[in-house]
């Protein structure tokens with residue numbers, strides 16, 4: 001039996017499947033990953049831009065980066081991996097999809113109840129008073145200010161050094177306890193707390209882990225499917 005066939009039968013037999021997606025699922029929609037090739041912007045590492053310290057130091061630079069990301073994502077389309085997951089979730093039930101991506105491509109593919117672990121590119125959030133709202137501006141010639149407290153407001157994403165929202169954290173905890181199988185797609189497995197919950201599920205609950213990633217990552221899976229997401233997800237999720 002091939003790894004693909006094995007994975008298909010494991011997924012078919014599972015009562016609860018937790019799907020965790022990372023930047024890799026959106027690369028074939030034209031959105032670069034954070035690490036590796038394309039992981040730098042104007043010589044800055046994502047970690048230096050996507051952090052409270054980076055924003056405090058240079059909000060203009062950070063907003064220019066997010067403006068470019070919004071522009072890129074606004075032109076991107078969900079790919080066949082996003083679409084196949086959305087259709088599978090509707091047909092099958094028992095699937096929870098949690099994503100580290102802020103691009104909302106899962107939602108645009110028709111995925112419902114996606115847990116946006118790292119927030120959304122299409123929101124603004126004030127770090128001072130926590131006021132959050134939807135926002136779709138592609139550029140801010142003048143830095144945006146919070147409508148409530150007038151502080152310079154930032155993008156509605158969870159940065160390095162920031163805690164997940166309570167509801168996301170709760171979903172991550174619960175799903176990782178309940179899942180018979182975790183399917184990870186396109187993540188380096190380096191970012192906490194998601195990576196920690198995956199490890200805990202494996203070591204504490206002996207959860208089967210299927211990992212889709214064309215290259216080696218920090219994830220030690222039961223089955224490694226070394227493919228690009230678009231090459232394998234449609235087949236993996238077909239009836």
Ligand code: APR
Nearest residue numbers: 022023024027033034035100186187188189213215228229
């Ligand atoms: N299909 C599947 N996986 C792919 C593909 C593809 N077509 N292309 C690349 N990958 C894999 C890479 O090999 C890499 O292991 O996707 C992974 C992307 O890793 P990261 O860029 O680290 O993305 P992720 O794990 O989601 O972590 C990014 O960190 O910067 C923060 O909060 C930010 O959510 C973001 C997180």
